[in-house]
Amino acid sequence: MTTENAPVSMYRTTEGMGVWEHKGKVAAVGIGHSPTTRRWDGTAENTMGANSIFALRQAIEDAGVNPADIDGLVLDPVTTTGAHWPEGQDIPMDVVNAYNQTDDPLDGIAKLSAEWILKNMPELTNVKFTMYGMGCMSHAIVVAAQAVGEGRTHTCLVLKSWHNLEGRYNQAGISATDTVPGTFAVSPGRTLWGAPGSYGTALQFAEYCRKYGKSHDMMAPFMANSRRNGLMFPEGYWAQHRPEQLTAEDYVNARWIAKPANLFDNDIPIMVSGAYLFTTAERAKDMKQKPVYILNHASSRGSQRSILPTLDEVEKETAETGRKIYEGAGITPADLSFENMYDGFALFHQFHLEGLRFRGMQNGDALDFYQTDISIEGPNPVLPSGGNIGSGRSRFWMHTDCIQQIQGRAGARAITGVKPEIGVSGGPMPMGGNFTVWSATPD
Amino acid sequence: MVKQGVVPDELTKPHFDAANEGRLEMQNCSACNRLQNPPMPTCSQCKSADNLEWKVMSGKGKIYNYGVVYDCPVRLLQEDQPFNLVVITLDDDPGIQMYSHLPGTPVDDVPVGAAVEVIFEETANGQKVPEWRVVA
Amino acid sequence: MAILISFDIDGTLEVGDPPGVLTMELVRKTQKSGILVGSCSDRPISGQRAIWEKHGIAYDFAVSKHQLPDVKAKFEADVYYHIGDREDLDRQYALAAGFEFFWPDEAVSEPWLNRDADPK
Numbered sequence: 001m002t003t004e005n006a007p008v009s010m011y012r013t014t015e016g017m018g019v020w021e022h023k024g025k026v027a028a029v030g031i032g033h034s035p036t037t038r039r040w041d042g043t044a045e046n047t048m049g050a051n052s053i054f055a056l057r058q059a060i061e062d063a064g065v066n067p068a069d070i071d072g073l074v075l076d077p078v079t080t081t082g083a084h085w086p087e088g089q090d091i092p093m094d095v096v097n098a099y100n101q102t103d104d105p106l107d108g109i110a111k112l113s114a115e116w117i118l119k120n121m122p123e124l125t126n127v128k129f130t131m132y133g134m135g136c137m138s139h140a141i142v143v144a145a146q147a148v149g150e151g152r153t154h155t156c157l158v159l160k161s162w163h164n165l166e167g168r169y170n171q172a173g174i175s176a177t178d179t180v181p182g183t184f185a186v187s188p189g190r191t192l193w194g195a196p197g198s199y200g201t202a203l204q205f206a207e208y209c210r211k212y213g214k215s216h217d218m219m220a221p222f223m224a225n226s227r228r229n230g231l232m233f234p235e236g237y238w239a240q241h242r243p244e245q246l247t248a249e250d251y252v253n254a255r256w257i258a259k260p261a262n263l264f265d266n267d268i269p270i271m272v273s274g275a276y277l278f279t280t281a282e283r284a285k286d287m288k289q290k291p292v293y294i295l296n297h298a299s300s301r302g303s304q305r306s307i308l309p310t311l312d313e314v315e316k317e318t319a320e321t322g323r324k325i326y327e328g329a330g331i332t333p334a335d336l337s338f339e340n341m342y343d344g345f346a347l348f349h350q351f352h353l354e355g356l357r358f359r360g361m362q363n364g365d366a367l368d369f370y371q372t373d374i375s376i377e378g379p380n381p382v383l384p385s386g387g388n389i390g391s392g393r394s395r396f397w398m399h400t401d402c403i404q405q406i407q408g409r410a411g412a413r414a415i416t417g418v419k420p421e422i423g424v425s426g427g428p429m430p431m432g433g434n435f436t437v438w439s440a441t442p443d
Numbered sequence: 444m445v446k447q448g449v450v451p452d453e454l455t456k457p458h459f460d461a462a463n464e465g466r467l468e469m470q471n472c473s474a475c476n477r478l479q480n481p482p483m484p485t486c487s488q489c490k491s492a493d494n495l496e497w498k499v500m501s502g503k504g505k506i507y508n509y510g511v512v513y514d515c516p517v518r519l520l521q522e523d524q525p526f527n528l529v530v531i532t533l534d535d536d537p538g539i540q541m542y543s544h545l546p547g548t549p550v551d552d553v554p555v556g557a558a559v560e561v562i563f564e565e566t567a568n569g570q571k572v573p574e575w576r577v578v579a
Numbered sequence: 580m581a582i583l584i585s586f587d588i589d590g591t592l593e594v595g596d597p598p599g600v601l602t603m604e605l606v607r608k609t610q611k612s613g614i615l616v617g618s619c620s621d622r623p624i625s626g627q628r629a630i631w632e633k634h635g636i637a638y639d640f641a642v643s644k645h646q647l648p649d650v651k652a653k654f655e656a657d658v659y660y661h662i663g664d665r666e667d668l669d670r671q672y673a674l675a676a677g678f679e680f681f682w683p684d685e686a687v688s689e690p691w692l693n694r695d696a697d698p699k
Contacts, residue, residue, distance in 0.1 A: 038596065170516040178519070179448035179568050182455030186481045192446050192572065193528055193542040194512055194520040202510045203530060210555070241596070242626070250623035255645040258528070259511040259551065263621055263643075303487075306480050306540035308530055310507075513645070514667075521667050 003114040003130040006074075006143040011299040011434065012328055015320060020296040020328040022149025024442025027284035027291035028403045030063025030277030032056060036237040036392060037271045039164045040109075044098035048079050048163035048271060049108025053121055055273035056157055063277040064288030065155060067123035070277075072153025073130045074144040076137065077112050079161045082169035082197070083269060085110040110163055117159070129153040136160060137274060137396035138342070138426045138434040142297035144278050145436065154280060160396050161273040169269050170197060188307040195258065198345045200308045202261035204430075205347040207311040209260070212364035216260045220248035222370040223264060223346060226383055229376060230390020232413040235400070237270045237392030265346040267388035274396040276403070281442050290407045295422070295437040296328030302431050314348075314430045315363050318355025321435065325356070325424060329437040333357040337420045338405065340398035341435075342427020343387035351430040353382070378417040384410070385425075398425040402438040444523045444544060448568025454482050457497040462571040467500040467561045469539060478536045502561040503534040504541070504575060509553040519567065525550050531559055531575050543575040582691050583615040583656040585640075585647060585673075587663030588622055591683045594630055599664060599683045601692075603634040609692055615639045615654055619647055619661060621668070644668055647676035662686040 034051035096105045100119035107116040114130035133140030137160035144158040185192040227246035254263040284291035302317035341352035350366030374382035385401030404410040405420040426435030451459040461468035471478050472486035474494040485492045509529040533539045559575040589595035593602045610616045617640030618627045627641035661678040663669025673680040
């Protein structure tokens with residue numbers, strides 16, 4: 001079976017598309033997560049592939065379906081953004097051989113194919129549809145939702161996995177060489193000039209603070225809230241390994257990475273896999289878990305004019321994303337119970353929030369909003385999942401939380417200040433990303 | 444502060460050859476009359492490769508924004524941290540940005556909005572790259 | 580001679596992630612011998628304090644990596660040491676702050692880290 005990348009036609013990228021034709025007809029019915037670790041320990045039992053199988057099996061069991069009923073699998077085959085297998089380093093063949101292999105010995109270790117999953121999960125006897133949603137779980141979710149809506153698959157697993165290796169993120173490979181190719185030297189992002197990953201976001205934040213008269217310290221309540229929520233996420237890294245709160249003092253005293261982005265504005269890379277099971281709303285009616293309906297998915301495909309997005313470009317794009325999210329779902333900002341937008345760099349969460357016009361806020365309002373009650377107990381819950389800041393880099397805590405909140409399975413993290421009926425999640429970046437609207441009811 | 448050496452490739456050779464000769468050249472689509480940076484195989488507006496050319500710039504710009512890098516992923520630059528990392532916009536077209544370490548400006552003392560002029564610095568393998576300094 | 584020792588945590592102390600070679604018992608004895616001790620880590624400051632308190636060590640400071648100059652300004656000593664496992668973070672910050680730097684496996688056999696608990 002050959003697995004293709006999702007075609008452009010599966011994403012809803014423009015305004016004026018109207019209500020999503022499959023609104024309320026696709027539902028999330030199962031969730032699974034692997035344990036988290038900081039890095040791979042080199043063993044066959046704890047590869048990223050092993051984590052993937054664990055998460056998928058947990059989602060299947062959570063949904064209460066027979067694995068033979070599953071006919072679809074959507075995943076992101078890329079399992080890192082900065083922990084690449086060092087060139088020339090031997091691949092441990094005892095680990096590779098512990099599983100059924102594909103042609104690529106790194107499959108299941110530092111990348112992941114649908115073929116590898118199907119070879120190593122013999123219970124998935126009926127998967128006929130596989131597709132890649134490249135980028136992160138947000139991509140895979142919208143592809144799976146669209147695929148189920150279109151009837152390409154009926155009962156579909158959605159998977160995102162992360163590996164992490166020895167060494168610091170982004171410091172191997174081209175960062176350690178004496179020369180770089182010309183195209184790399186002038187490219188956006190990591191370049192000849194040594195920009196850390198958070199640099200672009202840091203600059204947008206700096207411009208934001210200058211424009212609206214805000215300061216970095218104003219982020220402290222958001223950070224503390226995120227970590228608090230993350231510590232109530234038992235599936236997450238900090239809850240599992242270092243259950244310590246992040247105080248305002250901790251945050252404002254952290255060292256800079258790319259000022260004004262400090263250490264804690266950057267999420268911690270981890271190893272973890274997350275999986276969901278989607279099916280039709282019809283099938284979901286009498287399943288083990290309360291179905292969470294997908295009202296819409298929307299995608300941002302805006303790009304900057306030059307090497308870094310300006311604040312104007314970000315604000316324009318996030319506002320358009322917000323409009324697309326609401327248009328396709330047939331709702332307004334007032335209908336949102338909560339939001340779980342991406343926070344991989346903490347300093348851009350506010351752009352997502354303002355683009356959503358969450359609780360009526362406009363550009364420049366978010367940092368003031370952070371000084372109010374944004375807790376899960378209050379009327380305006382911000383990032384109840386705690387996001388990546390709260391639980392480590394997975395890019396899917398936000399989606400899991402949306403499903404769990406609406407199902408009433410968020411445990412200690414349950415939103416109590418409002419009734420969690422409609423939530424939105426997605427990312428990663430303000431420019432470019434995929435977003436999903438989740439609901440307790442199909443309309 | 445020495446950057447990693449640059450090995451020009453087909454797409455960027457005109458830019459780096461010009462840098463070696465002390466000229467700032469940016470990619471332009473003559474059909475759209477539109478500059479673009481970074482250089483691309485096609486014009487990002489009309490999507491055509493047929494009208495791409497290289498134009499000489501005035502070498503004047505403004506400081507648009509900046510950050511200070513304290514934890515750099517690039518090994519060669521780590522001994523120089525913290526350092527300024529600035530985004531310059533060209534006077535020829537303020538939509539076009541370039542990076543700069545802004546040599547000669549103290550760390551975290553960057554005058555946003557100030558006028559800058561291009562200079563050319565050697566990287567580790569002798570290839571020159573455009574840099575910028577504040578106009579006195 | 581008044582000595583101040585700053586400890587990185589992860590990769591340096593046994594309680595770190597990854598665990599380092601320096602035991603908490605060693606640090607406790609060092610502190611009881613009259614040496615000023617504390618941590619300088621990427622861990623949140625509140626988390627650093629919790630580690631010291633959990634192990635019953637009367638620490639003198641708990642700071643972020645870039646705050647060694649503040650430690651030096653606050654505490655008068657004849658010599659300042661920082662022990663850590665990272666070239667780009669521990670060693671660079673330590674030397675910039677005027678501390679002497681030691682890798683953990685160097686420091687573990689240094690006489691100033693192996694004093695008797697009761698100074699004479």
